[in-house]
Amino acid sequence: MTTRTIRARDRPVFGVDVHSGDVRGDDPSYALVILDPVDEDDPDAPDADGPMARVTRDVVSFRKLCRLIDDREPLYVATDNAYELAADKNELVGFLRSLPDGTRLVQVTGAERPEPLSRVASRHGIPYGKEPMKEAEASARLAAANVGHEVTAFTDETTVKVSRGRSTGKGGWSQDRYTRRIHGNVRKRTRQVQSELKDANLDFERDVTEKYGGYANATFTVEARPEDIPVSNSRAGDVRVEVERERRDGIEYEPLVQRRDRVIVGIDPGTTTAAAVVGLDGTVHALYSSRTADTADVTEWIIEQGRPILVAADVEPMPETVEKFRRSFDAAGWRPTTDLPVDEKLHRTREASYQNDHERDALAAALYAYDDHEDQFERIAAKTPPRLDRGAVIAGVVAGGASVESVIADLSEDDGNDGGDGEGDADETDPTEPERTEEEETIRRLRERVERLESHTESLEADLADRDERIAELEGELEEAKREERIEARSRRAVSRLERETDRLERERDEARETVEDLEGKVETLKELWRLDHSNFDDVAADQGLASVKTVEQFTLDALEAADEAYGLVAGDVVYLRDASGAGRRTAERLAETEPRAVIRDGNLSDVADQVLFDHDVPVVPADAVPVREVDDLAVASERELDAALDDWERGAERRRKAEKQEHLDRIISEHRAGRTLPETEE
Numbered sequence: 310m311t312t313r314t315i316r317a318r319d320r321p322v323f324g325v326d327v328h329s330g331d332v333r334g335d336d337p338s339y340a341l342v343i344l345d346p347v348d349e350d351d352p353d354a355p356d357a358d359g360p361m362a363r364v365t366r367d368v369v370s371f372r373k374l375c376r377l378i379d380d381r382e383p384l385y386v387a388t389d390n391a392y393e394l395a396a397d398k399n400e401l402v403g404f405l406r407s408l409p410d411g412t413r414l415v416q417v418t419g420a421e422r423p424e425p426l427s428r429v430a431s432r433h434g435i436p437y438g439k440e441p442m443k444e445a446e447a448s449a450r451l452a453a454a455n456v457g458h459e460v461t462a463f464t465d466e467t468t469v470k471v472s473r474g475r476s477t478g479k480g481g482w483s484q485d486r487y488t489r490r491i492h493g494n495v496r497k498r499t500r501q502v503q504s505e506l507k508d509a510n511l512d513f514e515r516d517v518t519e520k521y522g523g524y525a526n527a528t529f530t531v532e533a534r535p536e537d538i539p540v541s542n543s544r545a546g547d548v549r550v551e552v553e554r555e556r557r558d559g560i561e562y563e564p565l566v567q568r569r570d571r572v573i574v575g576i577d578p579g580t581t582t583a584a585a586v587v588g589l590d591g592t593v594h595a596l597y598s599s600r601t602a603d604t605a606d607v608t609e610w611i612i613e614q615g616r617p618i619l620v621a622a623d624v625e626p627m628p629e630t631v632e633k634f635r636r637s638f639d640a641a642g643w644r645p646t647t648d649l650p651v652d653e654k655l656h657r658t659r660e661a662s663y664q665n666d667h668e669r670d671a672l673a674a675a676l677y678a679y680d681d682h683e684d685q686f687e688r689i690a691a692k693t694p695p696r697l698d699r700g701a702v703i704a705g706v707v708a709g710g711a712s713v714e715s716v717i718a719d720l721s722e723d724d725g726n727d728g729g730d731g732e733g734d735a736d737e738t739d740p741t742e743p744e745r746t747e748e749e750e751t752i753r754r755l756r757e758r759v760e761r762l763e764s765h766t767e768s769l770e771a772d773l774a775d776r777d778e779r780i781a782e783l784e785g786e787l788e789e790a791k792r793e794e795r796i797e798a799r800s801r802r803a804v805s806r807l808e809r810e811t812d813r814l815e816r817e818r819d820e821a822r823e824t825v826e827d828l829e830g831k832v833e834t835l836k837e838l839w840r841l842d843h844s845n846f847d848d849v850a851a852d853q854g855l856a857s858v859k860t861v862e863q864f865t866l867d868a869l870e871a872a873d874e875a876y877g878l879v880a881g882d883v884v885y886l887r888d889a890s891g892a893g894r895r896t897a898e899r900l901a902e903t904e905p906r907a908v909i910r911d912g913n914l915s916d917v918a919d920q921v922l923f924d925h926d927v928p929v930v931p932a933d934a935v936p937v938r939e940v941d942d943l944a945v946a947s948e949r950e951l952d953a954a955l956d957d958w959e960r961g962a963e964r965r966r967k968a969e970k971q972e973h974l975d976r977i978i979s980e981h982r983a984g985r986t987l988p989e990t991e992e
Contacts, residue, residue, distance in 0.1 A: 317880045320384040320411075321345045321379075324449025325394065326441045328368050333396045340441035341367050342449045343381070350416050360441035366442055375407065382409040387452035389418045389426040389444060391560075398560060404461045411536035413565075417448050420562035429456065431631035434695040444988035447897035458562035463554035466748045467535050469506075469513075470500045472526035474549040489522030494547040496523035500655045502550070505539045506531060530555075572615035573682075574624060574640075575675030578630035582607055586614040589686055589700060604630070605776045608637060618704040621678035623649045623670050637772060639762075643678035682707065689713055709757075719754070723776055764928050834938075856951050858885045858909065858937055858944040864918065869899055872960040880904035883951065885937050885944055897921035907955055909935050909946065923962065930954035 322344045330337030345363040369377065371394075377387060388394065391414060395401035405414060405443045413459055418424050430437035430447045433456055436844045437447045439642040451457055474496055477488045499517065506513050507742045535552050543550045577583040582605055595614050599606070611617060611634075620635040621643040622628055627635075635642045654673035671695040687704055692713050693702045697720050705716030816864060861872045873876060882905045889910035897918035900908065908922065911932040922929055934954040937944045 321381055322449050322453045323383045323386045324445040324447070324452070325374065325386060325388045326445040326448065327393050328441045332371075332393060336370060336372075338368055338370055341369050341374060341377070341443040342442065343367075343383075344445040344449050344453055347550075364446070366446070368442075372429075378412060379409060383412055385413055385415045385449075385452040387415045387417050387448040387457065389416070389448055390423065391416045396605055399807065401460070401560060402556075405460065405462050410534075414460040415448075415452045415457045415565065416460050416562065417451040420458050431695075452565075458561060458564050460560065462557050462560055464557055465532065466555040467531045467533060467538055468551075468553050468555060469502060469529040469538065469540055470526060470551045470553075471495060471502055471524075471529075471530060472549050472551070474544050474547050485521075488520075492520045492523030492525060492546045494523070495525065498548040499524055499527040500551065502527075502529060502540055509537075509539050511538065522797055540989055559969075570615045571618045571704045573619040573621065573675045573678050574611055574614075574634070574638075575671040575673065575678065576607075576620065576631045577635055577667045577670040577674070578628050579667065581667045582630075582663070583671040584610065584611060585666070585668065585672035585675045586961065587672075587679055588615075589618075590704060591676070591679050591683070593672065593676075596661075596672060598665055598668045598671075603776070603779050604772060605779070608634070608772065611638070618708040619643050619675075619678050619682065621674040623654070623674040623677075633771075637769065639708065641675075643681060645677065649673055649677065658895040693717065711754075713752075739854070760991045834952065854948050855945045856883050856948045858883045858945050858946050860885045860887065860937075863888045864890070864896060864900075864910075864914070866896050866899060869896070873903075878903040878905070881906045883907050883909065883946065885909045885911075885932070885946075887911055888919075891915065892918040894918070894921055898925075901925035901927050907951060907958075909937060923965065926954050926962075928962075930958055930960040 324342040324344070326340045328338045328340040332766050343365040345365065353836070386394075386408070391401060394414070395404050408414065416423060418426055418429055426444055426447060429435075429451060433451060433454060435447050435450045435454075437443065473491055475491065477491060499515075499788065503515065506529060514530045515527060516530075516983040517527045535541075535554060538552065540550060540552060542552050571589055573587045573589070575585040575587070581598055581600045583596070583604055585596050586594040588594055597610050602610075617638045617640045619642070620631060620638060622641045623645065625644050625647055626644055627644045632642065649670075654669055657676050658669050658672050661672055663672060684706070689706055690699050691701050693699045694717070697717065701720055702713065702716050705711050705719065706713055709716070711719075859872060859876055859878065859882050860883060862868045869878070872884075878884065882903065884900065884903075884905045884907075886908060889912040892915055894917050898921055901922055905927060907928045907930060909930055909932055914922070914929065919929065930951075931954075934957070935946050935950050937946050
């Protein structure tokens, strides 16, 4: 027994019921009963029938109730209706979140459709009264006996998050060292938490965000409740640890213990195997159907639902598969005298919800079996003392074939407490046989049990052999499926590779088409330029009205030399300067030496270069006046536009010459006058 289990048993149980007021209106008050555990070895402990003996009763407000729950951390907070503690689902979730670790809210009257508290208390032999305080005490005692359902809004998964406990800041001289220290501490604490979870043998998954110097955060998803995890909420320096349970989609009810009550099982075998589980009170518990499940799967599902005392079929005779299930559970069998008609099945299952006809047939078999034994169940229940499990007594009579009195005697701790007079045994035994002694009766019962167990063992061994065969068959199918999957995967990879290759070739084709279109346009232009480079240029120019232009990238000596080497610069050329700025006297003189017909400039010439070209009578016209059509290093211009620009330049040049001549004369006159005035000044 773990230390945690011992501590749980040492914790109190709270029973709660509304005393006055309404949870949806004014602040209500609650009747509170606290059952405290006592040490059974303590001579001063009060007498009681169980470990919960010391009883405290009080009327408290909701706020005080919550405060007591936080202070005492009870094992259970029990009530007959969870919504007496919350007005709606959201408030109930908030209340559940506020409970301490290990404290559970228990609804002792059942799940979504609770029974009356009086009926539940009577069934378990718990004193009951209609006053709120007595209802609260009944709830507490039922929960202490593990009766009821836990009300939960959270799963059994818990998230443990380790993160930075402070911001890394906005920067500074020691920012890198500060950030590295924080991330290093987060990584150190993450490793400590991981080690603690491993030491506790807990299953978990880890997700880490790595940052400079360590971890920014780490999240552990643990398959356990917070009270079972050796880590709690904490914040120390650079690191913060937060523990929080995973939230469910809604409110769920889980039984405190899996009692595996006695049940009636109906089975419909075939291609689709279906099973239905019905309680001894006729309540439908669960339905199941599957096309792929084998006998072992169905058996496992039935075991999860309860312990069958009756296995029923809807046809006569009972199918061998159903008989096999009956033997495996050592249960009694039931079958109708004739096959159940479909209309009767529909009528008997009209209030139930099922997915298909197979589930309907299985459910009909179970319900008809219950109908056939209902009176017997009631007679047995009437004879069963309150302290005994009625389901166990019914199972002993129906499945074991014993009398009610003998089953009660077997289940009773004291043979004198059965309350019978032996008439039941007399009814079941042959009066011609001598009366058995107690030892002989015990031997008989033990032999019967041995026979049943041996039969059950044989059935289980047969099931095990069938399961082994099924496992071998499934393993073969799995290998075949894996082989087909590998083939399919290789095919998918080959298809993907071919698709990528096709896409690449299509892109190359489109690019080639675009290139061809561009080249076709260039070819047409080059054909025109080719004509201009031949001796019959004048004829071509006359026909086309174009002038050949030679392009120079920059107005520099290097660019002029490069153009001269590429296609030669000779007298009468039209030269196009892409960038006319920055040239000096020497560069301008180099261009003037080629005696060009005209210079088309893009940009402004320097004053020095402009003067040099003007002095050499080289016309310079702007590119705006003579648009140039370019193809790579070749270009042409309109002859008509070039002539018009040259005419404009000539007119401008004439005005400029006159201005310069006038300026020169003015300067000579000024110098002459200055020379005549100077001697008079000296005298």
